[in-house]
Amino acid sequence: MENSFNSGDILKLESLIELAQILGQQGDYDEILRLIVEKASQFVSSDSALVMMINPKTRDTIKTIYAQxxxxxxxxxxxxxxxxxxxIINNHSLLSxxxxxDNRFRKNLFEKSIVKSTLGVPFKVENVIIGTLLLLNDESNSSFSESDLSLLEKFSAVVSPFLHCTQSIAQYFIAPLPKQTLLSKYAMLGLLGKSKKFIELLQAIDAAARCDVRILLEGESGTGKELVAKAVHKLSTRSKNKFVAIDCGAIQPNLxxxxxxxxxKGAFTGALSDRKGLLExxxxxxxxxxxxxxxxVDMQSKLLRVLQDEEIRPVGSNKIRKVNVRIISASSLSLQKLVFQKNFREDLYYRLNVYPIFVPPLSERAGDIxxxxxxxxxxxxxxQEKEIEGFSEEVLDFMKLHHWTGNIRELENCVERLVTLTTRKQKFIDKKILPLELQKELKKLKKNFTDIPITKSLSESLADYEEELIRKTLIGVKWNQSKAARVLGISEHDIRYKMKKLKIKRA
Ligand SMILES: Nc1ncnc2c1ncn2[C@@H]1O[C@H](COP(=O)(O)OP(=O)(O)O)[C@@H](O)[C@H]1O
Ligand SMILES: [Mg+2]
Structure with missing residues (x-):
């Protein structure tokens, strides 16, 4: 058994202490389980993880929670x-x-599986097993090691006490399901939905907002990560202070x-006066x-220092200033994978990812469409000052069936365009205003419900179509904008806005 830890393990132990702090603040049993299973999976980089809670007397499973x-x-x-x-039977951990x-199991029992390596540890309270934590790695991933096992046993020892709130478990069974309060609370913050995945997301946000910890939001682009971050801020004790956003992908690296x-002032060419940084x-x-x-990368280490010392030094200055900022970060790629590929600092990752929340893609919550x-x-x-009452059934079908690669943002853009293309007289958004290729897609989607290859995204093809329509109309009325607006059933303000946005100019 290996007992010495390397620097990566020390990081993990540090973040284990942070986890214990959060669990101590967390009253929501489901959320406690979710955090535990996610963290465990991260600790030993497993392909999948599961927590199974059991009733110690009957050994019935009372709750299972998965990660990945x-x-x-x-x-x-x-x-x-x-x-x-x-x-449970052997009252012992297992590393395979x-x-x-593995001859501890019947021959060929797992032959159909693609799983190779397995790690299992019990959760014990006063020497009684109340649950198990299991991690699996596929054949493509590396095997778990003795040091993974040792780490996971320590993990179990730290988190087990938080699982022993039988009162909460009992409550779990009678847990009231009216999620209406939760839904309306977040609807007021602009977060809409009602699907199971969405409710799970809200529960995680609600739980996270209660503790003043760093959050890492992972999810595809357009799924609502920024909106979630704003909601957490508004619900936190920091709400009277500012919410400031920076897009690390949009800024030139040297800035x-x-x-x-x-x-x-004078720190570099172009620095004409003192300027406060976003952290301040x-x-x-x-x-x-x-x-x-x-x-x-160089900023990763500078940020790490800010998180450790809570102080900043403006460029060109030799004075240090104290700051107290809660950082909510977001990534559309798996940060853990980047760490694995050595493209993101592991120590920074552990410091940012104190409270992980996954924001699901629209395809996993199609019921919200x-x-x-x-x-x-x-x-x-x-x-646009129109009185459109709704979508025709077919357009709605289309929206439900279409694969929204750009998620909610793409859906939002699409609806904006459809509204623009609908004349004032129309009360419903009709499939006839869909560009031909999308009408074709609709037909196919309805026929076999499977994805067809689409060369352009919906918003792209809608934009093309919209541009063409506006351009043709303008040519038809000899570029008289007010006439064109009337023909299209939109306001003059709108047509000017559209022309600018779509870069439509008289040739
Ligand atoms: N649950 C939601 N209800 C209503 N609008 C949403 C919801 N989630 C996201 N949006 C909207 O979708 C768009 C994209 O959201 P955003 O937070 O910018 O996504 P991301 O940061 O993940 O790219 C925004 O206009 C946002 O207001
Ligand atoms: Mg965004």
Whole structure:
């Protein structure tokens, strides 16, 4: 058994202490389980992880929570049940480099599985097993080691006491499901939805807002990460101070430092006066660091120092200033993978990712599409002074079936365009205004419900179509903008705005 830790392990132990601090503040049993399973999975970089809580008397499973569901769920679940059973019966942890040839299990029991390595530890309170934690690695990933096992046993020892609130478990069974309060609370902050995935997201946000910890939001572009960050800020004790956002992907690498830390006059060519950095701007409040994966490497170490010492030094200055900022970061790529590829500092990753929240893509919450579409319809109808009541059934079908690669942002843009293309007289958005290729897509989607290859994104093709329509109309009325606006059923303000946005000019 290996007992010495390397620097990576020390980082993990530090973040384990942070985890214990959060768990101590957390009253939500489900959220405690979710954090535990996610953190465990990160600690030993596993492909999938599961916590199974059991009733110590009857040994019935009372709750299972997964992290990183993989494609092979059924097989994984089968392994989980078997390994969990072994851990409980033997009252011992289990490390298996290759579960398929492990003679502690019946021969060929797991032959269908793609899982190779397995790690299982019990959660114990007063020497009674109350649950198990299981981690799996696929054949493509590396095997778990003795030091992973040792780390995970320490992990279990630290988190187990937080799982022993039988009162909360009992409450769990009678847990009231009216999520209406939660939904309306967040609807007021602009977050709409009602699907299961969305409710889970809100529960995580709600729980995170209660503790003043750093949050890492991971999810595809356009899923609402920034909106979530704003909601957390508004609900936190920092809400009276500023919410400041920086897009690490949009700023020139050599300007990031002065942007974050500020500069003094003359610090570099073009620094004509002193300027406060965003970290100071957000003092007492929240700094949202979007696309943190794009943070240049030298800035990664500078940011790390800020997080450790809570102080900044503006570019060109030799004076240090104290700041107190909560950092919420967001990434559309898996930061853990970047750490693995050595493209992101591991120590910074652990410091930013104190509280992980995954924001699901729209495809995982398709049930929310009609509600979101309707919300955007009202928003843009009002903006364009139209009185459109709704979508025709076919357009709605299309929206439900279409694969929104740009997520909510793409849906929002699409509805905006559809509203523009609908004349004042029309009460419903009809499929006839969909560009031909999308009408074709609709037909196909309805026929076989499977994805067809689409060369352009919906918003791109809508933009093309819109541009063509406006251009043709303008040519038809000899570039008289008010006439064109009337023909198209939009205001003159709108047509000017559209012409500018779509770069339509008289040739
Ligand atoms: N749950 C939601 N309800 C309503 N609008 C949303 C929701 N989530 C996101 N949006 C809207 O979708 C757009 C994209 O969201 P944003 O937070 O910028 O996504 P991301 O930061 O993940 O790229 C924004 O206009 C935002 O207001
Ligand atoms: Mg964004």
């Amino acid at each position: 569901r993989s494609a092979d769920d059924e097989q994984n679940h089968f392994i989980h049940i078997n390994v969990s059973g072994w851990v 480099q290759n579960i398929k040839s 990031v430092e002065s942007e974050l830390f500020g500069h003094i 701007e957000a003092n007492g409040g929240t700094l949202f660091m979007d696309e943190i994966n794009n943070l240049p 009609p509600m979101l579409a309707d919300y955007f319809l009202n928003k843009f109808s009002a903006k």
